[in-house]
Amino acid sequence: MINARQLEVLSTVIEVGTTARAAELLSVSQPAISNMIRHTEDLVGFALFRREHGRLVPTREALHIAQEAQHLFMQQKRVDNIINELRGGTIGRLSIVATPSIGHGILPRVLADFMRSRPRLNLSIELGSVDEIIRRLVSGRADLALSITQPRHSALSVRQIGEGRLMCVCPADHELALSSRIAVTDLNHVRHISYASTTPLGQAVDAVFSAQGLERRYFCEVRHTATALEMVRSGLGVALVDSFALLGPGDPGVVVRPTTPVLPMEMYAVTSNLFPTSNLAIQFQDFMAGALKDGAEQLAN
Template identity: 30%
Template sequence: MLTLRQVEVVRAIMVSGSIAGAARHLNVSQPGISRLMKHLETSLGIRLFVRRGGRYVPAEEARAVFEQINDVHRKIDDLQLAIDRLARGKDVGLQFGSVPSIANVMVPRAVVAMQKRYPDLRLNIDIIKIEEAVDYLMLARGEVALMSYRLDHPSLVFEPLATGKLVFITAPDHEAARMPSISVAQIARYPLIGIDPNDPYGRIMVSLFERHGFEYNIPIRARFGTTVMSLVERNAGVAVIDTFSVADIGSGRLAVIPIEEETSFQTYFATRRDSSISSFAGSLIQELKKSMTSSPALDPQH
C-alpha cells in the first residue's frame, strides 16, 4: 500500500519529469527521492517510470496506477480546499446570544477580531434576557449564551467569562462629575436611573444600600444600559452601571466614577451539557475574555 508521502513523490516526478525537479518541488534532497523510488518499485515489483529523452515518463504497465494516483491527488486537493474554506469560516455560521451589558461593547470588539481570523464566517447575534437563556440553549437557537449571572439548571454548564465592577455615571457637567470616587452614602443622595432591583447588578446595589441603611430609590427604570446612559447624558439623572457597558464611553459624554464599596460581579458563558461547542464558538469566547479582561473600563478612572 502506498503512503500519502509516496503518492506525493510519484506525482512530483510525473509533473516535473525528473528526480531533480521533484526534489525542488518538494523541497527535499535528490538522493532521498531516488532512494524512495527504488524502495517503492522494489516493494511493488513493477517499474513506475522509464527514462526517455532524458526525462522520467510513466511506464506503460503502470498507467492504471498513475490514473489512481491522480485521482488520489485530486481528492487531497479537494480536502485541502475544504479545510482552507473551513479555516476561513466559509459556508458555516455561528449563532449565539448575549445579555445587553456584554453585547453592547464587548461582543462587537470580539466580532471584529473574529472577522480577521475567519473572514467568511457568518455571525448571528441574538440579544437575550437572562430569563430567556434556558429556552435559548435548550431549543438549540444558539450555541452559547453570554450571561451576567449564573443560573442553576441541570442541563446547562456555566463557565466563568470575566469579572467586572459597577461604576457611578453622571453627565460631564453634573456636580458629582469631578469626584475621584464615590461612596454608597454619597450615591444615595441622588435619585437613580435604573437598575431594576431584580437585575443581577441591581441586587448588588440593593444589598449595599440596605447594608448601609439607605433606601434604593430609582424613580426612572430602564432595562438596557444604552437607554440608561442616554438618559444620564441628557442630565435626566445619575446611574450605576457595569464597566463593560461604558468601556467605549469618552469623558466628553459621561463621567465614570469608581464606587468605593466592593461591587465586583462575575460574567459567564453558558452551553448545553449534552453538546460540545464549535471551534468558532471557542474562538469567540477567547476573544471575549481578552477584551473583557483588558478593557480600560475595568479601571473606572479611565
Template identity: 30%
Template sequence: MHARATLRAIMRLRHIEVFQAVMETGSMSAAARLIHLTQSAVSRSIANAELQLGYPLFHRAGGRLVPTTEGLALFEESSAIFERLESLKRTAHNLKSGEQGLLRIAAIPAVCHKLLPDALARFHRTHPNVIVQVHTVHKRQIATELLTRAVDVGFDHYTISHPGLQSRPVGTGPLLAMLPARHARTVSDGISAKALIALLSSLPVIALTDDDPLYMAFLRYCEHQGFRPNGQILVQTSQLAEELVARELGWTVVDFRTAAMRRKDVVVTPLQPYVECPMNAFFAKNHSPTLLARRMVDTVKAVLKEGTSA
C-alpha cells in the same frame, strides 16, 4: 454510475494521490520524494491500481515512464477528485488549527455593544477567515441558544442557573452608578458611601427590567443598604438607560466595561460598599467547547484585563 464515482469505487484515494504525483513528476522516484513515500511504495501503489483497473497506466519508452492512453484519460478525470481531496485536507487542517470555520456567539446587549466590538476586532485580526455570528439576546435566552446548539458560547454578567450549562470566568470589576455629567465634581472629589446613597436617593433611577443581571445585583445592594430607588422609566437595555442618563433624566447602574468607555456627558462612580460584577462565558455541558469558542473566550479575557488595568 458517473465516471468519477466509478473511478473512486475502483481506485482508492491513496492510489489517486500516488498516480497524480507520478503523472506530475514523470518518474516513480520523483513522485516518492514529492509525497514522502519510498519508491517501492509508489511502485506497489501503481501496480495495485493497475490490477484493480485491469489495464496499465504507464509503459517504458527509451528509459522514460510514459502514460498510456488510458492513463492520460484517467489523469484528466482524477484531477478533479484530487483537487477536492487536497481541499478537504486543507479544510480539516484549518478547522483543527482554528484558521477558518464558524463561530456563533450569544450575549446580552451590554456585552454586544460595549465589549464585543473590541474583542471581535482583535479576534478578526488573528482569524480573518473565520465567519462570526453574534446573537444579541437577553439573559434568559442564552441557555436556550446554547442547549439547542444555535450558538457555541454565551457571554453574560453573573451566573446563569441551569444544570445543562457550565461557566468560565473571563473578568471581574466593580458595579458602578452612572450619573449626568453635572455631578462630576461631587463624584470626583471622593464621595462617601453615605453621601453617594443620599445623592442617588435624590435622583430618579433609570431602571432595567427585572431579569437584567446588573439590575438584579443592584437591587440586592439596595436591600442590604436599606435604600429604595425611585423612578418612572423602565428600559430593557443598558444602552438606552445610558442615553437617558446623558439627557439628565436620572441615573442608572452599569458594569465596569461600560464605565471604561469614556464619554463627556456622564460620570461614573463605584457603588459603595464595593459590589463585584463578574463576567462569565457559558457553554453547554454536554458539548465540548470548540477551539474557536475557546480562543474567543481568551480574547475577551485579554480585552477585559487591559480595559480594567488601564
C-alpha cells in the same frame, strides 16, 4: 476501484518519469512503487506505462486518468486547508447570545478585533435575558453566551472570564460629577435611574441601602444597564452601570465615578453540555477574557 494513494503514485511517476524518483518523493521504496503500478494496471485492465530508454512513458489512458485526478487532488487540498483554518479558528460560524449591556457595549468592539485575522468568519448575534440564553444554549441554537448574571442550569457550563464593578455615571454637568467617588446611598437625593428589586442588579443595590436602614428610591426603572446608560447620555438622570458597558472610547457627555462601597460584578461565558463546544467558541472566550483584562486596566487608570 482505484484509491487516492494509487492515483497519487500514478501522477507522481508520470511527473518524474522513474519509479526511483517517485519513491524518493513519496518516501517509500522503489519496489513498493513498482508493485503499486502493477496492481493498478491489474485493476484497470490495461497498461499505464511503457519503457523507453530507461524511463516510464505514460499511455494516453494513464495521462487521461492523471488529468482527472488533478481535480481530486485540488479538492483534497482545499479540504485540508479548510480543516487547518477550522483548527486555527479562521473560518466557520460562531453563534453568540449575550445580555444587552454586553451586546450593546463591549461585544461589537471585541468582535471587530477578533475578526481582523478571521475575515471569512460568519457570525450570528442575539441579545436576550438569562432565560433566553438558557433556551438558546440548551436547544443548540447558540454556541456561546455572555452574561453578567450567572445562569443556573444543569446542562450548562459557566466560566468566569472577567471581573468588573458597578460604576456611577452622570451627565458631565451634573452636581455628582464634581465628586471623585459617589456613595451609593447618595443616589436617593438625585434623579436616579435604576433596576427593579426582582433583578440581580436591583438586589445588589438594595443590599447597600438595607445595610444602612434605608430604602432605595428612583424615578425611572429599567431592565438593562445598556438602557440606563443611554438615558444618562440623554441627560435624564444618574445611574449605576456595569464597568463592562463602559470599556472602550469615553463619552465626553458622561462622567464615570467609582462608588462607595464597591459593588463587584463578573462576566460569564456559558456553553451547553449537550453539544460539543466549537473551537471558535473556545477561542473567542479566551479572546474576550484578554480584552476584559486589558479594558479593566485602562478603566482603572
